[in-house]
Amino acid sequence: MHSKKPFYILVALLFISGIAASVYRGIEHNVPFLPGKQIQSWAVDAKVSFQGTGEPAEVSFSLPNDPAFEVLVENASSPGYGLTISQDKQDRRALWSVRSATGLQNLYYKVTLIPTGTTTVVASVEPSTPQLYIWPATEKEAAEQVIEKVWSKSATNITFAQQLNKALNATDRTQNVELLLSNNTPTKLFLHMLHSKGVPAKEVSGLFLEDQRRRQQLTSFVEVYNDGDWVLFNPADGTQGRGENLLLWDRSGQSTLDVTGGVNSQVNFSMLKDTRSALATSLDVMNNKGTFDFSLYQLPLEEQSLFKGILLIPIGVLMVVFLRVIVGLKTSGTFMPVLIALAFIQTTLLTGLVGFILIVACGLMIRSYLSQLNLLLISRISAVIIVVIGIIGIFTLISYKFGLSEGLTITFFPMIILAWTIERMSILWEEEGPKEVVLQGGGSLFVATLAYLAMSATWVQHWVFNFLGIHLVILAMVLLMGQYTGYRLLELRRFKPLAGE
Amino acid sequence: MRLKFAWPSSLHNNGVLGMNKRNIDYIGRYNPRKFYKRVDDKLTTKQLAIANNIAVPALIGVVREQHEIESIPAMVNNEIGFVIKPSKGSGGKGILVITKVEAGRYFKPNGQEVSHSEIYRHVSNVLSGLFSLGGSPDVAIVEGLIQFDPVFDGYSYEGVPDIRLIVYKGFPVMGMLRLSTAASDGKANLHQGAVGVGVDIGTGKGLHAVQFDTPVDLHPDTNKKLIDIQVPQWDFLLNTASKAYEMSEMGYLGTDMVLDKVKGPLLLELNARPGLAIQIANGRGILPYLNHVDSLGNHNMTVNERVEYAKKHFSHNAKL
Numbered sequence: 001m002h003s004k005k006p007f008y009i010l011v012a013l014l015f016i017s018g019i020a021a022s023v024y025r026g027i028e029h030n031v032p033f034l035p036g037k038q039i040q041s042w043a044v045d046a047k048v049s050f051q052g053t054g055e056p057a058e059v060s061f062s063l064p065n066d067p068a069f070e071v072l073v074e075n076a077s078s079p080g081y082g083l084t085i086s087q088d089k090q091d092r093r094a095l096w097s098v099r100s101a102t103g104l105q106n107l108y109y110k111v112t113l114i115p116t117g118t119t120t121v122v123a124s125v126e127p128s129t130p131q132l133y134i135w136p137a138t139e140k141e142a143a144e145q146v147i148e149k150v151w152s153k154s155a156t157n158i159t160f161a162q163q164l165n166k167a168l169n170a171t172d173r174t175q176n177v178e179l180l181l182s183n184n185t186p187t188k189l190f191l192h193m194l195h196s197k198g199v200p201a202k203e204v205s206g207l208f209l210e211d212q213r214r215r216q217q218l219t220s221f222v223e224v225y226n227d228g229d230w231v232l233f234n235p236a237d238g239t240q241g242r243g244e245n246l247l248l249w250d251r252s253g254q255s256t257l258d259v260t261g262g263v264n265s266q267v268n269f270s271m272l273k274d275t276r277s278a279l280a281t282s283l284d285v286m287n288n289k290g291t292f293d294f295s296l297y298q299l300p301l302e303e304q305s306l307f308k309g310i311l312l313i314p315i316g317v318l319m320v321v322f323l324r325v326i327v328g329l330k331t332s333g334t335f336m337p338v339l340i341a342l343a344f345i346q347t348t349l350l351t352g353l354v355g356f357i358l359i360v361a362c363g364l365m366i367r368s369y370l371s372q373l374n375l376l377l378i379s380r381i382s383a384v385i386i387v388v389i390g391i392i393g394i395f396t397l398i399s400y401k402f403g404l405s406e407g408l409t410i411t412f413f414p415m416i417i418l419a420w421t422i423e424r425m426s427i428l429w430e431e432e433g434p435k436e437v438v439l440q441g442g443g444s445l446f447v448a449t450l451a452y453l454a455m456s457a458t459w460v461q462h463w464v465f466n467f468l469g470i471h472l473v474i475l476a477m478v479l480l481m482g483q484y485t486g487y488r489l490l491e492l493r494r495f496k497p498l499a500g501e
Numbered sequence: 502m503r504l505k506f507a508w509p510s511s512l513h514n515n516g517v518l519g520m521n522k523r524n525i526d527y528i529g530r531y532n533p534r535k536f537y538k539r540v541d542d543k544l545t546t547k548q549l550a551i552a553n554n555i556a557v558p559a560l561i562g563v564v565r566e567q568h569e570i571e572s573i574p575a576m577v578n579n580e581i582g583f584v585i586k587p588s589k590g591s592g593g594k595g596i597l598v599i600t601k602v603e604a605g606r607y608f609k610p611n612g613q614e615v616s617h618s619e620i621y622r623h624v625s626n627v628l629s630g631l632f633s634l635g636g637s638p639d640v641a642i643v644e645g646l647i648q649f650d651p652v653f654d655g656y657s658y659e660g661v662p663d664i665r666l667i668v669y670k671g672f673p674v675m676g677m678l679r680l681s682t683a684a685s686d687g688k689a690n691l692h693q694g695a696v697g698v699g700v701d702i703g704t705g706k707g708l709h710a711v712q713f714d715t716p717v718d719l720h721p722d723t724n725k726k727l728i729d730i731q732v733p734q735w736d737f738l739l740n741t742a743s744k745a746y747e748m749s750e751m752g753y754l755g756t757d758m759v760l761d762k763v764k765g766p767l768l769l770e771l772n773a774r775p776g777l778a779i780q781i782a783n784g785r786g787i788l789p790y791l792n793h794v795d796s797l798g799n800h801n802m803t804v805n806e807r808v809e810y811a812k813k814h815f816s817h818n819a820k821l
Contacts (some may be wrong), residue, residue, distance in 0.1 A: 325521060328520065376625060377630070431594065483525065485519070485526055486519065486521060487509050487512055487519040492508075492509060492512065495781065496505065497784070498507075498512060498784065499507030499508065
């Protein structure tokens with residue numbers, strides 16, 4: 001007797017890889033584990049406008065660059081302009097260009113964003129020590145006094161920034177601070193003070209996302225480098241960190257909008273909150289990244305819907321294996337119930353059951369005539385197939401005439417299977433009587449109904465199509481059940497007389 | 502309160518063999534696929550048995566092609582009765598028994614006449630594979646009618662009682678007499694309603710009886726007390742069954758035999774997937790016997806030695 005170890009290792013491997021593949025898909029690709037899950041998305045429109053001077057114009061506009069939001073779809077509409085999207089280490093920019101621009105020019109950039117849940121901004125490279133800021137003579141003394149006072153109360157770069165932010169926004173600000181603020185914006189002042197102590201910091205701009213807002217402007221913030229992360233400060237109100245609905249638009253530390261060959265340039269934002277299917281979103285994201293890896297969504301739609309049906313078969317098969325091996329039910333034709341259940345998915349359960357019984361009953365009546373003709377089996381079966389097609393055609397026509405749309409779905413029944421079912425039932429009727437026909441037919445319909453219930457659950461359909469790893473798990477379960485040597489459930493009743501002493 | 506279901510542990514303690522364990526641990530392990538034909542194809546079984554000096558019902562003829570069907574009346578002209586079986590049939594399906602041939606007219610055991618065209622249709626179905634496993638084309642065997650031994654008179658209703666023995670690695674380990682009833686329509690298959698009487702391997706005496714998996718005391722049609730049965734020529738039956746192991750090379754085998762009043766015990770057919778109801782008929786599980794045979798390991802016992810060993814150790818009163 002050979003060892004069963006390799007078998008169990010195989011089953012364990014299938015099981016683990018199936019689960020792992022599913023979890024990977026769920027977490028890495030954000031494919032939702034439950035169907036119908038909705039997530040929030042933001043549609044942001046940026047409108048860049050300027051007055052053309054008749055010269056060649058070039059507009060360079062910074063594009064959103066924030067790990068907290070993922071770009072789902074973006075597009076720029078700008079008739080008559082050439083457009084390039086450039087990407088470098090720190091920044092993505094849209095570059096519009098035109099040979100001649102005269103009068104008011106409007107350029108639009110639209111983007112759909114979804115929150116990723118990441119709130120920390122990781123620095124890709126360690127920033128170099130900034131250039132020292134040279135204070136104007138009028139401010140030099142005041143600035144140095146403030147900086148030194150705050151510096152003495154801090155221990156690290158980040159605590160220095162925190163203390164400084166506090167000092168600039170205190171209710172009882174010193175004369176020195178008031179003086180400095182009268183000549184500088186809080187952002188600039190904060191940035192300069194950090195730079196004069198050699199703390200890496202840069203100015204960034206962000207947009208507060210609020211539903212149905214128009215004509216919004218970017219707000220300036222300062223990012224301070226600390227231990228591999230960029231920490232966000234808002235020197236205007238003294239807060240630190242980011243709120244939930246803040247989108248960092250430009251983190252380059254340079255200007256957001258550069259226009260050459262135009263004057264009075266400005267940018268306005270409008271935004272809209274939206275909900276969309278989590279599944280569709282994750283597919284769009286995967287599509288954008290080109291990481292479709294091993295997904296059926298690459299297939300044309302027609303093949304996709306075909307696979308949606310095919311991939312349900314393992315569930316039905318699993319159900320049949322379970323009912324036969326563990327429960328001990330008998331079915332007429334091993335996997336006939338699975339095929340019937342597949343037809344039920346198209347017809348819905350009640351219509352399917354009624355349709356099935358009607359067809360088989362009519363078929364049995366006609367078959368009983370055929371049996372008197374003394375035909376060869378092969379031509380009798382063929383005759384039954386043709387008769388079944390006839391019955392289906394007649395039922396479809398009748399239900400159409402009476403306006404019963406449910407009746408039209410009857411065409412989904414597999415005709416060959418029906419013909420064989422009728423043939424077997426008819427033999428069974430002759431040999432064992434109608435009771436056995438009802439018993440076996442009912443048993444098959446019962447198994448088909450259970451398989452249908454398993455296969456029609458929306459979350460099952462979602463799982464078998466979106467998490468292909470689940471099929472490895474089903475395979476492992478089927479293999480495992482193939483080694484089950486315990487009693488079947490119905491045997492516990494059958495052998496009940498043997499249970500006593 | 503009586504539970505309708507038994508605990509798995511209580512069945513396990515009583516050594517009851519379940520379907521899954523039978524399929525995996527016995528049939529799957531000890532019945533090699535390549536020898537299945539010897540068992541599943543009744544014509545092959547019959548030829549093998551004749552070659553091994555095992556008595557079988559007389560072979561009147563074989564119908565292999567549709568056009569040969571018409572030769573049947575000529576074939577059976579001089580017989581008292583005959584039986585038509587599909588060579589690859591299973592579970593008693595497709596067996597047509599004619600007990601009376603009278604001037605070209607055929608009658609079933611219940612006296613009903615069977616017309617020629619009904620016979621033709623039946624044989625045609627057999628050849629088309631309607632009764633064979635997987636529906637593959639088949640041949641029809643025409644056999645002589647068994648003149649069954651009157652010892653079982655009153656125990657069987659309209660049919661031939663047959664003796665089923667489970668032979669494990671050549672040892673007959675459990676036996677059962679199968680008696681047809683009105684419910685089983687003269688057939689000796691338990692799932693069709695025949696009565697199964699567990700028979701002591703040591704003596705051939707009835708032990709315990711069951712119909713539809715439920716214990717019974719009296720035959721439902723004749724009201725005879727079932728456990729009073731004594732199977733005659735018991736040693737001969739055990740011997741034949743044990744020989745079938747060498748012949749078929751199947752480790753877990755069911756042998757079906759009948760007693761003919763002239764020819765004595767005849768091997769009817771072999772079964773590579775014998776049913777489990779024999780345990781209910783015997784009122785005990787089969788596993789202790791199977792384990793006992795396994796514990797013997799490699800041995801060089803002859804057929805007679807195996808039968809003696811089985812009679813001594815697998816009798817109901819013997820301690821395992």
